[in-house]
Amino acid sequence: MRAPRLVATDLDGTLLRTDGSLSDRSRDVLAELDGRGVPVVIVTGRPMRWLSALRPVVGRHGLAIVSNGAAVYDVAADEAHDVRGIEVAVGAELARRIEEHLPGATFAVETVAGISIAPGFLETERIPEGSSVASVGELWSAPALKLLVRHPDADHERLRERVEHAVGDLATPTWSMEGLVEISATGVTKASALAALAERLGVDDSDTVAFGDMPNDVPMLRWAGTSYAVANAHPDVLDAADRQAPANDEDGVAAVLADLFGL
Missing domain, CATH: 3.40.50.1000 (HAD superfamily/HAD-like)
Known part of the structure; x- marks a missing residue:
């Protein structure tokens, strides 16, 4: 070879x-x-x-x-x-769809500048230094490298399946650890x-x-x-x-x- x-x-x-x-x-x-x-x-x-x-x-x-x-x-x-990030309008629609299919889902947004976290996504002591905490509607101030989704009660398979169904062809979901789905822009x-x-x-x-x-x-x-x-x-x-x-x-x-x- x-x-x-x-x-x-x-x-x-x-x-x-x-x-x-x-x-x-x-x-x-x-x-x-x-x-x-x-x-x-x-x-x-x-x-x-x-x-x-x-x-x-x-x-x-x-x-x-x-x-x-x-x-x-x-x-x-x-x-x-x-x-190649998720644009603000698309991100807002993604969050709306996911909340509709999986009530209680929590979110965070990774951008070039850092991470913004909605309440409930992480325990207070685990929130990274320098990150911002904001409501879901305020997370989308810039295109997102990734939208991160957790749920306090859903097991990983239910979380993954519900999120994938909600996202459809609007973005690209994947995962690399249990209990977290990572969403990127389409393609x-x-x-x-x-x-x-x-x-x-x-x-x-x-x-x-x-x-x-x-x-x-x-x-x-x-x-x-x-x-x-x-x-x-x-x-x-x-x-x-x-x-x-x-x-x-x-x-x-x-x-x-x-x-x-x-x-």
Whole structure:
């Protein structure tokens, strides 16, 4: 197999260990690929505000795809590019539909500037420093990278099904953890953002290898020419990927990359 020209990897549950750390082995492999001029793009559901620690990891190209594909983040410059957000009017309609199908749903909105949270979305002690708390109608002051939905009583399957039904074709819902649905603008996925970035870098899907563990990774894994689910991945991800890598706590991404590139 020819060595890939582009590496795309999810963070939590995939590249990072369960405790959120990046192992020395993974750091060494990423540094070696950077030295060889192979871009490693972090493709994550995380917002920009959670990525400041990635500066030493992303290498010379310094790029990450954030918020499930809603923006490309220049980590070194701390700037967002190619932002594809949910417009204010669409967001208001989404919230109305979801409340109609799932009374008691609670919301938060991620924007380039940070997060705005409606009452009840998080316990007071868990609200991030610097975030704003506002009513649902006041959350939409700018296009949203993601609309986040929780419900205090609904189990995850009921939450996911009701939200997906309410959203219809007005936006793109997905999820990466139990009890939370993440909604992006229509057509925005990790795959759509990665495809656009790959084109800009002059790389085809056939020369891309991707790694993931949760359902929000599935579009990216299906787009990439070669895809791996880590062993601890959700069953839907294991079904979607071409191959299986060792678990995240066994540095599965690093192990596969070392083999692919002969490190």
